[in-house]
Amino acid sequence: MSRGRLMARTVFVLMAVWSLGTAPARAQDAPVRGGTVVAAIVSDPGHLNPAITTSGATHAASELLYNGLLGRDERGEPVPELAESWQIEQGGTVYRFRLRDGVRWHDGTPFTAADVKFTFEEVLVKYHARTRASMGAVLAGIEAPDDRTVVFRFKQPYAPLLYQLDATEAPIVARHVYQGTDPQTNPANGNPIGTGPFKLVSYTKGTEIRLVRNPTYFKAGLPHLDGLVMRIIPDLAVQVLALENGEVDFLWELPGPQQARLKGDPRFRAARTGYHPGGSNCIMTMSFNLDRPILKDLRVRQAVAHALDRQAFLTQILFGDGKVAAAPISSEIPWAHAAGLALPRPDRAEAEKLLDGAGWKKEGEGPRTARGVPGVADGTRLSIEFLHFPTFTKYGELVRQQLGAVGIGVVLKPLEPAVFAPTVFKDRNFDSNVISYCNGPDPEIGVRRMYHSSQIGPAPFTNAAAYRNARVDALFDEASRTVERDKRTRLYRQIQELVVQELPYFWLVETVSTRAWAARCAGFKAWTGHFAEEAFCRR
Amino acid sequence: MPSRYLLRRLAQVLPTVAGLLVLNFCIVHLAPGDPVIALGGEHGDAAYYAFLRARFALDRPLPEQLLTYVTNVLRGDLGTSFVHGRSVAGVIAERLPATILLVATALVLSSLAGLGLGTLAARHGRRPADLALNAAALLGYATPSFWLGQMALLTVAVGTGLFPVQGMTDARHPQTGLAHVLDVAHHLALPALVLAVNELALTTRLVRTGLLEALGADYVRTARAKGLPEGRVIRHALRNVMLPVLTVIGSRAGMFLSGAVLVEVVFAWPGLGRLLLSSLLARDYPVLLGMFLLISFAVVLANLITDLAYARLDPRIRYQ
Numbered sequence: 001m002s003r004g005r006l007m008a009r010t011v012f013v014l015m016a017v018w019s020l021g022t023a024p025a026r027a028q029d030a031p032v033r034g035g036t037v038v039a040a041i042v043s044d045p046g047h048l049n050p051a052i053t054t055s056g057a058t059h060a061a062s063e064l065l066y067n068g069l070l071g072r073d074e075r076g077e078p079v080p081e082l083a084e085s086w087q088i089e090q091g092g093t094v095y096r097f098r099l100r101d102g103v104r105w106h107d108g109t110p111f112t113a114a115d116v117k118f119t120f121e122e123v124l125v126k127y128h129a130r131t132r133a134s135m136g137a138v139l140a141g142i143e144a145p146d147d148r149t150v151v152f153r154f155k156q157p158y159a160p161l162l163y164q165l166d167a168t169e170a171p172i173v174a175r176h177v178y179q180g181t182d183p184q185t186n187p188a189n190g191n192p193i194g195t196g197p198f199k200l201v202s203y204t205k206g207t208e209i210r211l212v213r214n215p216t217y218f219k220a221g222l223p224h225l226d227g228l229v230m231r232i233i234p235d236l237a238v239q240v241l242a243l244e245n246g247e248v249d250f251l252w253e254l255p256g257p258q259q260a261r262l263k264g265d266p267r268f269r270a271a272r273t274g275y276h277p278g279g280s281n282c283i284m285t286m287s288f289n290l291d292r293p294i295l296k297d298l299r300v301r302q303a304v305a306h307a308l309d310r311q312a313f314l315t316q317i318l319f320g321d322g323k324v325a326a327a328p329i330s331s332e333i334p335w336a337h338a339a340g341l342a343l344p345r346p347d348r349a350e351a352e353k354l355l356d357g358a359g360w361k362k363e364g365e366g367p368r369t370a371r372g373v374p375g376v377a378d379g380t381r382l383s384i385e386f387l388h389f390p391t392f393t394k395y396g397e398l399v400r401q402q403l404g405a406v407g408i409g410v411v412l413k414p415l416e417p418a419v420f421a422p423t424v425f426k427d428r429n430f431d432s433n434v435i436s437y438c439n440g441p442d443p444e445i446g447v448r449r450m451y452h453s454s455q456i457g458p459a460p461f462t463n464a465a466a467y468r469n470a471r472v473d474a475l476f477d478e479a480s481r482t483v484e485r486d487k488r489t490r491l492y493r494q495i496q497e498l499v500v501q502e503l504p505y506f507w508l509v510e511t512v513s514t515r516a517w518a519a520r521c522a523g524f525k526a527w528t529g530h531f532a533e534e535a536f537c538r539r
Numbered sequence: 540m541p542s543r544y545l546l547r548r549l550a551q552v553l554p555t556v557a558g559l560l561v562l563n564f565c566i567v568h569l570a571p572g573d574p575v576i577a578l579g580g581e582h583g584d585a586a587y588y589a590f591l592r593a594r595f596a597l598d599r600p601l602p603e604q605l606l607t608y609v610t611n612v613l614r615g616d617l618g619t620s621f622v623h624g625r626s627v628a629g630v631i632a633e634r635l636p637a638t639i640l641l642v643a644t645a646l647v648l649s650s651l652a653g654l655g656l657g658t659l660a661a662r663h664g665r666r667p668a669d670l671a672l673n674a675a676a677l678l679g680y681a682t683p684s685f686w687l688g689q690m691a692l693l694t695v696a697v698g699t700g701l702f703p704v705q706g707m708t709d710a711r712h713p714q715t716g717l718a719h720v721l722d723v724a725h726h727l728a729l730p731a732l733v734l735a736v737n738e739l740a741l742t743t744r745l746v747r748t749g750l751l752e753a754l755g756a757d758y759v760r761t762a763r764a765k766g767l768p769e770g771r772v773i774r775h776a777l778r779n780v781m782l783p784v785l786t787v788i789g790s791r792a793g794m795f796l797s798g799a800v801l802v803e804v805v806f807a808w809p810g811l812g813r814l815l816l817s818s819l820l821a822r823d824y825p826v827l828l829g830m831f832l833l834i835s836f837a838v839v840l841a842n843l844i845t846d847l848a849y850a851r852l853d854p855r856i857r858y859q
């Protein structure tokens with residue numbers, strides 16, 4: 001790494017960690033060995049096998065027990081982990097990985113290429129939803145020619161692989177533990193054997209998971225901590241109180257309102273990140289059901305977009321914790337995010353003009369009335385349903401208030417997730433909704449499913465708008481087969497320009513997570529599930 | 540008490556619980572919502588959800604699922620949790636002790652204190668002390684427990700630093716033996732008190748009203764005329780007041796298993812209430828049904844015990 005890049009990276013990290021206190025963040029001392037960190041997690045994971053689920057609860061609690069072939073740095077770029085080097089061959093159809101020497105499982109068994117082959121073939125592409133959906137259909141085979149070499153062969157060039165090999169997307173589990181068993185009910189899910197920086201001591205259901213340092217971890221000198229306790233505290237506000245009371249040292253999520261409360265308190269530090277073990281790089285997105293006559297008309301969708309003041313969503317709902325979405329792809333994936341797009345700006349007059357032009361006329365008070373709108377009986381009042389999770393009520397209220405101002409009536413329908421998903425994606429019984437669409441580490445994983453015409457129902461959180469555009473389909477297909485980064489960047493830019501013109505969705509705000517921790521501790525990596533691998537605390 | 544009566548009552552328990560089992564099954568499965576979506580996360584493809592559905596036999600016709608479930612329950616098998624991947628009986632059993640500890644402590648606290656405060660209020664009938672207690676009881680009854688819990692956390696736990704904010708044990712310093720018992724008691728104090736306040740108010744009001752009525756009765760006048768000390772008189776009267784109080788406490792005992800959910804969430808108490816809530820959100824049908832079965836049993840049993848206790852307290856009641 002050149003000196004300039006090193007400096008740039010240092011500045012980046014310093015900016016990413018901000019002090020909650022008024023005192024400037026003191027440069028941390030050299031890492032201290034020993035001590036135990038107590039981290040708060042929101043829900044009981046149920047089990048500790050991250051390879052069979054994408055559940056955020058399980059991943060937050062278990063990733064430190066495991067490793068991926070690769071890790072990720074603070075910009076989401078792949079770095080060596082169980083694999084020390086890799087080569088891309090035959091234009092992206094073959095990936096060859098050289099594994100690290102001398103890695104052992106927590107029970108002492110040597111880790112080999114056979115573990116990797118077994119994990120992908122028998123566990124990940126069967127049970128891990130994201131890996132299965134993205135890689136399953138194009139993976140031709142995995143070979144382990146010797147103990148330290150793994151070769152992935154794909155049916156066609158496969159671009160995103162290096163971004164889906166960390167412990168969140170593809171944790172490697174032990175073949176000798178899982179072979180010949182049912183991975184979903186294997187007792188080892190509660191008593192895991194991994195390669196990660198920490199080993200399990202105990203898992204007390206509903207209470208905590210206690211981990212201890214893995215003394216033979218393959219990264220020399222790590223971890224610094226003797227132990228780590230994951231405390232299950234379901235209420236985020238109570239987590240903050242526990243941090244203040246000194247019962248907990250690390251929070252995954254410091255909610256916006258509480259940030260204001262802790263501001264000025266030198267006892268705490270915080271850092272923002274788009275990464276979340278349950279789904280990274282998320283954009284709160286309004287979907288329009290393009291099958292509905294009212295929303296089929298581009299002018300109505302444009303009017304909605306002009307009527308919405310997205311800055312208000314950021315300040316009033318997120319308390320500034322995030323940013324107004326500037327493009328359909330998250331800015332947390334910088335190489336795919338198209339900067340400088342012209343998204344509709346808040347402009348009430350323009351919205352009113354568009355609605356008039358679409359045949360929705362202002363007649364007295366309240367919602368507008370249809371006068372010659374195709375597919376809609378004359379005299380019908382302009383009213384759309386807006387479906388949302390109960391946790392997103394504030395989004396609904398702002399949408400109703402802002403659209404009401406230009407004469408669009410909004411009927412809010414709060415539905416809990418288990419009901420929301422089948423209503424929207426299977427029954428398609430909605431006009432509009434808000435969804436936290438998580439882009440994931442690569443657009444192929446979390447963005448394609450929103451726009452590709454093959455992704456229209458019934459699987460949840462796919463193409464809610466029922467958007468169909470052959471050109472966009474072709475561009476996505478080409479991007480998934482294109483390994484060169486520059487070419488992919490151009491393809492995703494073309495896609496984003498097209499969908500911004502057609503507005504099947506409107507991208508409201510990018511949400512981020514704020515991690516917080518006691519100022520006596522440092523070294524937390526907010527951008528990965530291995531958050532405590534390098535952490536330490538002064539006593 | 541004739542054992543014939545006991546046998547007859549016990550014989551009624553089984554059909555009641557069996558009926559509830561079927562009813563619960565239908566309600567849980569007919570309610571909207573899809574467990575494989577909660578389980579599969581949001582990035583799966585259609586094949587993945589179909590795979591999960593088949594795996595948990597959710598693709599079978601509902602009557603067939605019901606038959607399988609009832610057969611399994613009769614064999615003592617409550618099934619395997621979708622989320623935890625382990626036996627439902629095990630998942631519930633792990634959480635049961637924490638809830639019983641919390642609920643029993645709160646119930647004992649509220650019953651004893653309610654009896655005392657209710658008596659105190661009745662003896663000061665319609666004077667300032669009574670009115671103050673009455674107002675306090677109404678306030679306690681009307682205060683939602685989660686709000687009271689949050690206030691207790693802010694003022695008592697964080698404010699004074701005397702009590703921990705969350706959990707059942709100290710995460711930093713795990714204890715054993717007597718130190719462990721004390722640690723748990725330290726963590727139990729606030730949630731048990733908060734949970735007790737609601738119940739306390741109800742018991743206080745019941746005892747007060749009943750006692751005021753009883754103290755005006757002829758037998759009390761007779762007792763006083765005989766020159767019995769006031770304490771003995773109150774004890775006589777209390778015995779008659781206990782029947783409605785016991786009915787209420789008994790009916791709460793069953794409800795308590797599910798009713799502690801708000802307090803458990805606020806104090807991060809590792810009990811059944813939280814398990815019930817998370818299982819509901821994840822549509823973890825086997826765990827939900829297992830818990831409903833447990834709650835049904837608890838309610839039916841608590842009713843039975845209350846009935847039996849009547850006979851001990853009131854010699855006028857005879858069971859045939």
